[in-house]
Every structure is written in structure tokens, then in C-alpha cells.
Amino acid sequence: MSLLEVRALSKEFGGLRALDGVSFAAQEGEILGIIGPNGAGKTTLFNLISGVYPPSNGEMSFQGESILRMKPHQISRLGIGRTFQIVRPFQNLDVETNVLVAFGHRYYPSLWKSSAPFRQPGILREVQALIERAGLRSYTKHLAKNLPLGFKKRLEIARALALRPRLLLLDEPSAGLRFEESAQLMELIRQVLGEGIGVLLIEHNMQVVMDLCKRIVVLRRALPGKFVQTPWSSRPIWGRRHKCWKPGRSRFLTASFWP
């Protein structure tokens, strides 16, 4: 049984088909790269898996259980953690509290228990361990909004790890980072993999993808003929045309990975 199985997943926004029949399976302890040009639907795919919005068609199951109709918090409690392409830490909370939020569902399952104080020594020790792992020890009490981008990204990973995930969805972890920062982050991802956690990695930096991933899913933009008409849109809506195919990257993609 695969950790995550996605079958013929589609998503339409009005008349725009963002994803068209994507199928793949991810295994435990495996890192699966997801690449493709801008607008191919990579982030949409993550949003579908994490339950931000429901798919138009298709099947998703996690550890054999269908997650099709689940809400985001239910999916995250099953063990799917995620980070965001544009970082979304809780800006006005400190690093420690940011990580604490993800402990809620394990320690305060009922409303009655939720009225107990959230700063408990036992939980704080666990939080501290995660923060140290992410290399944020000296920033425990700093507000998330004051951290540089690289730290925010590591904070997001620490927060996702606090869920004790079986699967981690990483949306462009190295985007906007300096080389060393990126390298530190990759080290963290390797450690996570070593623990048997599965990772889905969206990444534009092909060096990173090549280093980490053995298998890769390539998403293409849905073909023009595949745009659908709906009652709401009398004519198909065309996505932004993808202009910025850098020659190097394009050649690289077509040569190595395009099926």
C-alpha cells in the first residue's frame, strides 16, 4: 500500500482547468519531486491534497483511507504536513508559539481539555527539540515576522514536523534562499527522509531536485483543447501564457525528464 495515492485528479476553476487527470503514488520514506512550468498546477495539487479546496474529479487516498471529502484540519491530523510557497508563519506569534499550534490536536482534542493552559513543560520540551532541529534555538522568543525568509521557511518545516507527519508537502523550499541557506534546508529535508517520512517536493531549482529525488512527476500545462466550458463561462478562460521558458531550463527538462 502506498502512503499517498492520487488517481485521475482534476481541478477546474470556473472554465480554467488547472489540473487534468493527475495520477501518482508516493511511498514511505521516499522523496517525490514535482516539477513543471509555472501554472502547471503544482501548488493546486498541494492545495487539493491538503484539503484547501475539493477536487472536481478523481480520487485521493492516504494510507488506504480516502481523504477526498476531508477538511484541512482532518487531513493534517492524519499526518500530512505542509509548507507554503509564499511563507505563512503566524506572523505576530513567536517561534515557540508557532510550533505549539501544531501540537493542539494531540494534547487538546476536546473543547473541555482546550481550556487547559497551552504552555505545559512537557509540550514545551518537545517544541524546543523541534526548534533546535530546525536550527532556530536562539530565536525561540522572536516574532515570526521579524525572521529572515530562510528562517521562516525552516520554521514552517518545524511547525509541519510538530504534527508528526507521515507525509510532508514542501512547496518550493529553496525559492528565494541563498546557496548556504538552501543547503541547510536540504540537510534538514534529508534528515526528515531518514526517519521514514515521505516527502512531496515542488521545486524549480533543478539542482536540488536532481540531488534529492529518485522519481519525479512532471506536470504540463493542460493543453488548449482541454479547457472546459461551464455554465458560468460561455467561452473558455485561457490561463496566462507561459512566456518565461528559459532556454537552458527548457532544454534540460525536455532532455532529461519529459516523458
Next chain:
Amino acid sequence: MISGYLITILITIVIYAMLAHSLNIITGHAGQISLGHASFFGIGAYTSAMLYTEAGFPFWISVPMAAVAAGIVGALLGIPCLRVRDDFLAITTMGINFVVEAIFLYLPFFGGAMGIGGINLPGWFGREMTKPEYFILILVVFGLLLLLDRRMGRSWIGLAWASIREDELAAGAMGVDVVRFKVLAFILGSAIAGLAGGFYAHFLTFIMPQNFGFGQSIVILSMVVFGGIGSRWGPIVGAIILGVLPEVSRPIMEYRILIYGILLLGMMRFQPGGLLGPESILPRILRRSVYGLRGQG
């Protein structure tokens, strides 16, 4: 002995502080803007008044029932409000306020434009409570509510609210049941507003729909914003200052809404955190007045 006028103002301010505090739970803690908070105030006041005058329940039952009724309506109205965010939520809650006011105004059952009269101060020990006693009663109740708020702030409920306020999407992805905690905030905030409404009805002895209109909602919101959204003492300070202001000079009373509007705009522009919120100028001014201009920050 304090004069009747002073005690009237004091009671009004405590009721406003209670209202500002209840709105602070919804808007400050859980981050859900509400422009219709006076409707729950009104639901509480009318429930309490109807139960007291029509059904003959004593004060000690009618006022808690006011909180329960407002809490239930808050939950019912909070559920559709979950589907909208930010500015749309503001407009939806504003609409709710107009609907609730219209119901009080046009249904003969609720006394129409004439309102409901004949509500009395509560009785105890075989006589009617005096105003100073009533003041102490609501002050004690408010104190208990503040203790509860402190406990909530330290509990996981408070943290869940903070995460929803900061980023709803990320909170959901971290396993926070967004719907549950949002509805909880709506229920608690509405119930406390309803409680304040019950106290208000029994103090004023006469209520009418205009007391619970959109203007009242703006007054409550101004107090919260002025004092500091999300801070525990801010809304109370806001209620005290904005409650005393119209009493100090009559012209302010006449242009009350105008002045509150200007204050709201000015605070949003220059002090978005409010007087007691983060990044307030207040500590800086205090420090400067104590240490002089050379004071070290």
C-alpha cells in the same frame, strides 16, 4: 454618597466595557470583524425584557436567559458567517444588525417603535436594589468575565484563536479546527453581549429598537479599536474614555457618531494597534514625560 448622575454614568460605562470586551473576543481574539455587535446586545435586552414583563420571570433568571438566547442566535448567525471573510464578513454582520433592528421595530410582538417599558431594577432581600448596589453587581460580574478571559487567553482555545486570526489557511493546515473555534468565539462574544443587554434593560427600565442599531455597533467597535484590538485592558480603557467623553461636554454628545468616526479613522491611520496595543505611542510619551527628551528607549 455619590450622586445619581455619576452612578448612572458609571453603570453605563461598565455595560459598555462589557460590550467592548465581548466584541474583543470575536474581533480581537479570533480576528473576525463584526459590524453588527449591537444586534446581540439588543437580543439580550429584548429577551430579558420580554421574559421579565410578559412571562413574569425574575431578574435573576431573565438576565442569564438573555445571555443564553444571544449565544444561541450568535451560533446560528455565526455559522453562515463562516463562509465569508474580512470585508464580506463586515458587510454580512452589518446586514444582520439591520435585520435584527427591523424585527424589533416592525413586529408588534416586540412593542414596535414604542419599545418595552416597565422593566425594573432587580429585587433582593425583599426590596428593590439601589443603583450603587446594581453598579457593584455588574462590576463583580464583569470582573468574573475578565478572569475567564485571562484563563482563556492562556489556554489552548486562546492559542487556536490567535492562529486563526493570524492565518486561517495555515491554522487549518496545522490541525486547528477552524470552524469549531470560530463558532465558539461567536457564541461567547454574543452571549456576553446578551448579558450586557440584560443588565442594560433592567437599568434603563425602558428599551427601544433604536438603542441597538448600527450606530451602536460602531460605538462599540470604536471603543475596541480606540483602546487596542486584542488586548485585554484596551477595550475597557476605550469604553471608559469614549463613555466619559460625551458626558464631559454636550457638543460632543451631539456629534458623537461623527467624532467616533473621525477617531476610528485616525486610529486606523496612526495607531492601528490602539492605545494599549502593540506599537502604541503611549509608553513613549510616558517615558518622555518621566525622563525628559533625552530619555533612553
